[in-house]
Amino acid sequence: MEIKSFLLPKEKVSYLTTSASMQEAIERLEACHYTAIPMIDEKGKYVGTLSEGDLLWKLKYTPDLTFVNMNEIAVTDIRTRIYNECVAINAHMEDMLALAADQNFVPVVDNERDRQFLGIIRRKDIIAYYTRNITD
Template identity: 70%
Template sequence: MEISSFLLPKDQVAYITSSMSMLEAMEQLEQHHYTAIPIIDAAGKYVGTLSEGDLLWKLKRTPGLTFETMREVQISDIQRHVHNESVFVRAQMEDMLTLAADQNFVPVIDEEEVFIGIIRRKDIIEYYTSNITD
């Protein structure tokens, strides 16, 4: 089975760009009730994942950082501690199950590394739970 059958397409996924500010990223996380969010660059390529923890560490390690000055901090300036690996859209389920065990979502990219969506661990678990027969 190809993973594309589990794909939640990019137009249905919240994501941020590497040029956004820390405050904008925080607002996206809050609005969508996410704990982590994919980051794409200006070319649409997946470059990583930003987590709530990354924002908290930046806040803790930056003296004088306030909600107002968060507008001046770009996502690209925030050290990321979570590394969600991506998979190619033509990968098989077996190829990405290991990733899904450690990540809430797995970013999916095409052959040119352009971000095309995610696969949620929740959807994989639901599929396997409903298809397990004794």
């Protein structure tokens, strides 16, 4: 089965652009109740995932960084510790199983070369699909 039917499209996904600040990232994570959020560049290409942990490490290891001046830190200046692998839209569910074991979501792109962000597949949807198919 192709993953298209499981895609949560970009229009329904909270994400950050690389022009966002650390303060914007925290506010977006809080608003959407995510623990990690996809990041895309100004051309709409998937570039990585920013996690709550990445923000905490930046706060811990940046002298004089406070909640007051977080708007001065660009998300591109925050080291991401985990890279969420993405898959192309024409991938099959089997391609996602290994990724879903390590990632809350799998970013979906148009193809590996262009990497235009199309949306995500959530781990819970992958588990539900396999649960239905194993028990049937």
